Amino acid sequence: MERPAATVGTARRVLRAAGCAGVLLAGIGVGPVVRALPRRVRERLVTAWARTLLATLGVRVRALGSSVAVPGGLLVANHISWLDIAVIAAVCPGRNLAKTEVGRWPVLGPLVARSGTLFIDRDRLRSLPGTVARIAADLRRGERVVVFPEGSTWCGRAGGRFRPALFQAAIDAGAPVQPVAVRYRSAGAPTTVPAFVGEDGLAFSLWRVLSLRGLVAEAVVLPPIPTDPPTGDDRLARRAPARRALARRTLARAAQAAVDRERDGARHCSVPARPPSVVPERRPARMI
Numbered sequence: 001m002e003r004p005a006a007t008v009g010t011a012r013r014v015l016r017a018a019g020c021a022g023v024l025l026a027g028i029g030v031g032p033v034v035r036a037l038p039r040r041v042r043e044r045l046v047t048a049w050a051r052t053l054l055a056t057l058g059v060r061v062r063a064l065g066s067s068v069a070v071p072g073g074l075l076v077a078n079h080i081s082w083l084d085i086a087v088i089a090a091v092c093p094g095r096n097l098a099k100t101e102v103g104r105w106p107v108l109g110p111l112v113a114r115s116g117t118l119f120i121d122r123d124r125l126r127s128l129p130g131t132v133a134r135i136a137a138d139l140r141r142g143e144r145v146v147v148f149p150e151g152s153t154w155c156g157r158a159g160g161r162f163r164p165a166l167f168q169a170a171i172d173a174g175a176p177v178q179p180v181a182v183r184y185r186s187a188g189a190p191t192t193v194p195a196f197v198g199e200d201g202l203a204f205s206l207w208r209v210l211s212l213r214g215l216v217a218e219a220v221v222l223p224p225i226p227t228d229p230p231t232g233d234d235r236l237a238r239r240a241p242a243r244r245a246l247a248r249r250t251l252a253r254a255a256q257a258a259v260d261r262e263r264d265g266a267r268h269c270s271v272p273a274r275p276p277s278v279v280p281e282r283r284p285a286r287m288i
Contacts, residue, residue, distance in 0.1 A: 005186050005193050006213040008058070013210045019056030020210075023049070024111055031114035039071070039142070043093045046115075050089035054217065057209055059083065063091045065221040065262075069178060072142040073224055074135070074170040076255050077180040078159050078263060079148035081194040082202065083209065083217060084182050085112070091219040092180065094144030097135065097166070105202060122151065128165055135169035145169070149252065155195035159263060162256040164248035171247055176224035179255040181262035185216045220262045225254050 008016075027049055034045050054061055069075065069092030077088060085096060096117045103109045103119055113119075120131050135145050149167070150160035170177050184194045193212055196205045209215065228247075 005191060007211045008213050012058075013207070016056055016058055016210045017206075020053065020206075023053045023056055027053070028111045028114055031111065035114075035116050046089050046093040047091075050086045050093065054083075054086050054090060057083075057215075058212065059087075059209070059215045059217050061087060061090045062216060062218045063221065064218055067178075067221045067223045069094075069144065069180075069221055070176055070224050071144055072139055072173075073144055073176045073178045074139060074167070075144055075146045075178045075180055076149050076162065076167075076259075077146070077182050077219075078259050079150045079153045080155065080182060080184065080192075081153060081196045081209075082205065083184075083194050083196075084148065085146075087182055087217045087219050088146050088180065092144065092146075092178075092221060094146040095138055097131070097145065097147045118145075132166060132169045132172070135166065136172040136175075139169060139173035139175040149255070153196045155192050155197045159260070162252040162259075164245070164252035167248045167251040167255075168244065170227050170251065171244070174227055176226050177251055177255055178224040179222040179258040181218075181220040181222065181259045183218050183220070183263065185218065186212060186214055191215070222258045222262065225251060225258075227251065 034042055037045070051061060075088070075092060075094055077084065085098075088094075088096075096112065096115070098112060098117050098119055100119045100121045103113050103117075118131065118134060121127050135147075138145050147166050149162040149164075151163055152160060154160050167177065169175075184191050186193065191212075194205075194209055194215065194217075196202075
């Protein structure tokens with residue numbers, strides 16, 4: 001079982017919350033302007049903004065791995081928390097794909113919408129081909145697109161399976177797939193406190209992160225996986241759906257294997273049943 005995490009005082013939590021709100025509001029205001037800037041300038045500004053946001057939350061970011069994020073690649077990462085989006089942006093920013101519910105979140109929703117995020121309705125499978133086509137178009141233009149192919153957040157060492165559907169965008173665009181492993185540590189050990197799972201509400205999860213002392217987010221950028229360039233023969237592609245499905249599954253499995261090798265989450269998922277302010281530090285967290 002994960003040991004209870006050290007927490008900060010109430011005054012520090014309130015200051016962190018105020019700083020976070022200020023940075024988010026600033027992002028909402030300048031988001032459309034930043035999107036119109038050249039890619040390299042835009043990426044530098046997004047990286048600086050994301051690192052500032054995480055700093056206000058008390059989160060330190062570490063970029064690991066010997067690889068550099070390639071432009072025009074499909075970046076795929078494991079999904080633990082709503083923090084993942086900012087962590088990825090702080091290391092290798094790109095255009096995000098998010099579920100439609102994120103666009104309805106208070107404050108954060110307008111921000112991700114103004115930043116050019118693509119939204120996908122997981123309850124409408126008919127919209128999936130259009131989403132894949134839009135991602136492929138962005139990749140062809142040299143944009144980096146960030147997706148979380150597990151489809152949901154996970155907690156502990158057991159992550160979800162990388163769903164292969166979105167990998168079709170990389171195949172269609174002839175773009176590389178770049179795996180990134182996201183993990184969180186506190187006091188030098190893996191922690192599941194930032195995990196956003198189960199019946200967690202966003203406000204409760206945010207308060208838990210604001211309360212944590214010494215949280216470190218690590219993003220391990222792994223070598224890109226090349227894809228074969230498209231043949232350009234659409235009729236042949238339609239005649240070989242099994243071949244396309246096999247290519248998607250192969251890419252998804254290779255990316256997941258790379259991420260799993262770097263995954264060092266706690267053996268079990270432990271998140272507090274109540275905000276840390278009312279949970280004594282020595283009391284074990286409730287198992288989920």
